[in-house]
Amino acid sequence: MMERECNKFRRMLSRAVDGQLAEAERRKLDFHLAGCSSCRGELEQLQKDRLLVAVLTEVEPPPYLMPRVMATIRQKQFTGQRRLTLAHFVRAAVAVLLVSASAGSGVLLGSSIARKISSQSGSEELLLTEAGENGTVDVYSVAFGGGR
């Protein structure tokens, strides 16, 4: 009978060592613990086990780790910028050729749409619209020819 009663408190004991008991649960458990040496022993063992894990020595990251991380990030940033610049330069160059020859309704370039628009100053501008990351739409503008 007592063992069956204690089983109901096992989960509570586990939460107790993690400091996750609600006040009402805490009162209920304290009342049970006052009259149950078996559960008091169980609680003590759970606390010992937790302490064994908690006191494991921290390890020091190697001194080269942070410089290596930052070097990787700088490299990614640099190659990312370079790729973006080259990619857009090439697309812009192709688009200028195609749109100049088109009637002005726009040209599909892979995943991009190139559209020629005329600005108020009389110069012409090429808008490159393409799907960016995370569902965004990136618009790039390239001015060419016809300026005053």
Next chain:
Amino acid sequence: MSSQPGGESRLDAELVEQAKSGNLSAFEELVTRHQRGLYNFLFRMTGEVAAAEELTQTALVRAWTGLSGFRQASSFKTWLYRIGANLAMNYRLRTRPAEELTESIPAPESRQPEVEYLRHRRERIVREALSKLPADQRLALVLSVYEGQSYKEIAAVMKRSVRAVDSLLFRAKQNLRRLLQPARDKGIV
């Protein structure tokens, strides 16, 4: 994480905003602030120094590349550790526990070599026991014991219910006790 004081989180939030605008120095400061904790978290998850190094680097680089998508709904630390937790769980799926802990941490020099030796041996046994826990139980335990997270916070990191976390931690403690029992019988722990 919950153990991080409010002021620390606020400073992180400011650094995140600066880093999002392309300020690499701000991100470097975030790396400085979190690399040690993240490294220890990943070492406890994988049980391997080499894996902890590799995963720390991957997590920090991913944090940088994914920073624009981080809306600060949680603290930077929670977000960073979530990236680390995912990497560690995937890593654990690729490795078998028996293969782990092949590397050991060198014991620090001590004026009491015998005491140090016993402590080192005890720690090795506990780390071994931890490494044998199923990955999800281990993650819950590490977040609870070392990061001081509440069940609700652990549930958010693991994308589980609070009830499921409660069960995971209950089973983790039962398994840990079973795994430590032989050493306990010998009086080592």
